[in-house]
Amino acid sequence: MFLFGFHRWRNRGQYSVGCECQGYKNEGGRDMRKWFVLCMLSVLFVGLPGFSSGQQGTPAEEKTKLIWSEWWDVEWGDDTVEWIIASFEEKNPGVEVQTIFAPNDQMFGKLLTVAQSDEAPDVMGMEGHWAVAIDKLGVLADLDPLLEKDPDFRSKLPNSALMPWQGETKIVWLYMMAYHFFYNTKTFAQKGVEPPDSWDSLPAVLRKLRDPDNLRYGLALQFSLRQTEHMTTRMFMTPLVAFGGRLLDENDQVAFDSPEGVEVLEYWKKMIDEDLVYPDPLDTDPRNTYELMAEEAVSMMLIGPWVQSVVEQSNPDVQLASAPPFGGSAATGSGISLSAKTKHPEIAWEFMKHLWSDEVAIKMVEEKSMMWATKKAFESPAIQKNLILKYQPAMINDPESQSIPILPEMEDLFRMLSENMQAYYLGRKDAEAAVAEAAEYWSQVLAEYR
């Protein structure tokens, strides 16, 4: 383009551009000068950045780049994630860890996109309900051989932290949790209310906390489809387990279309009808509720231990505590997976091991109230003093607690159950029909994968 323009500019007196009429040589010459200048500017704009970046490249090229996808900037704060990376890079100066961040409710879509385009990160933050969909793309490495080669590291992890899928360990929980109620200690103290100690005592507590004129409530329910995982595992499965029901039975058959499943739906409906919970639960998702908790418009939330870390970023004065256990609960974790296509498997594995190191585990327990998935963290005396974590080990290990299984097409399954719950709360279906229809859909999907 540059040579063409320059040639035309040099010969501008001989012909004109843009007009086949005679006698326009001067306009043609001006046109060609403009054309030449434009070409030069284009070359400069395109060429200069490329030229300068080459001069800066040398130090970075010597380091091995490791990509870690995570959503924890929001939950732990940027400084914590940066500390984790810096502490690893200090021990491994030849490695540079870069993160791909997306909030938790967007990370699944992001991981699928990069995995489908063959650019999966080396180390991936992973939720159980994403694993099968991502494994379908052949992206998740089997961690069993690595764990077998490293018995010292393996002995640090509780057995419940290893999540298998079709006989292979694809995720190891980084932290574990039992979903439960976390309450604002200041609000409860001001109202002179004791935290609930059972599902039966919850409505009475909410009556005492209720102040509709000032839009203050004890609890908000999250029945928005913007986060169906929350609706299924916390709003549905947690009380289901406590009421004696099960998501799946011992043969992995769908089991929530039971009297207990119906009871869960009716339990929340009663609270909505009695105006004991924050209005409009069908348009409320966890993110809204974190804001309500930070504003102290809502005093309790049924969620995991990370709630303290999230809420205090908006309002450092909020101090939450865990309510005493109600019995069995839904237990799960958030974990880490290794890419089967990573170019640096050894370094990636070392980084993964660093995440479970004592140094990181103690910091996360003490400073971020995260139930880190190592035996040492579980036994740490700091947990007993931690208002958020003190009941977590007992609840996770409670024989009545149930682990949330890893299932195929879980986002779809969650959505189907959530939609049926919404249909019930909108009066379009009765509770039996809602759970039955959801269970039928689950059974069809699970049958495809057997």
Place this chain on the structure above:
Amino acid sequence: MSILIIGGFEGSMFSKGRSYRGFIFIGPALVFLLLIIIYPLLTIFPQSFQEFRNQTFRFVGLVQYKRLLSDELFWLSIRLTIIFTVGTVVLHQVFGWALALLLNARWPNIQLRNVFRAALLLPWIFSAPASALLWRLLYYSRGMLSYISQQLLGFRISFLSDPNWALPAVLVVFTWNFYPLYMLLILGGLQAIPRSMYEAAKVDGANRVQSFWKITLPQMSGILMTMILIDFITTFVQFALVWVMTKGGPLRSTYLVSFYLYEKGLLTSKFGYASALSVIIALIIFVFMFINLRYFRGGSS
């Protein structure tokens, strides 16, 4: 893009002695079109006859199309998308025309008109996700619009959690976000109509309504058809609003076909099925485009 292509392929580009210069100018756009639109389209079509399983594709013939056409969700999403699209296109034209005619009229104060015009353009500066977030706050059960509904109607409307209101609520947001574009296009067209035509009509005794029907509309028919075509295409594949505001709920009342495609194509990695759906969406758009262009060609001649 279709304007560029339609404009780029007007007769003079292919006349001798000029064709090479024309291609230099439309070259980048052509390359973009080939890479971003034509190549994926050509890839998707054969993929729609395949199934992705165990990380490989295998040929299954028309199975994906049969599954698609027998899927109730597909028909639901198509129905909702057509309602959404038609509603949005109509509202864009109504507001676009009303405001363009207002701006094209004689104003006592030119500066006031310019300020008013700038204010009317403001919604356009928001991206779709930003608009969705903003309006979600307004639609929230304790937000401003619910409060207004309480004052005017005596009850609060939960716009995004009521299946009867959710789709209109999303439709309003999309209309608000993009009416400035169509207002500008119409305004540009109005200003290109020679005033002498209106003066001649006035001399002949035509009133304003007659002038509008007999002069303005026929003169604007070309632009009008192109606008409707662009609006239809962009609205039919709208995704961001639904994603941010409702995720297809409540009770799938905002389950547009783009969201259905996202769920099937990305979330479940059913690439064959999603490709078949993409082909059907493309066919629907092509049919509409064909009808529109035939009418446009017929109208202009």
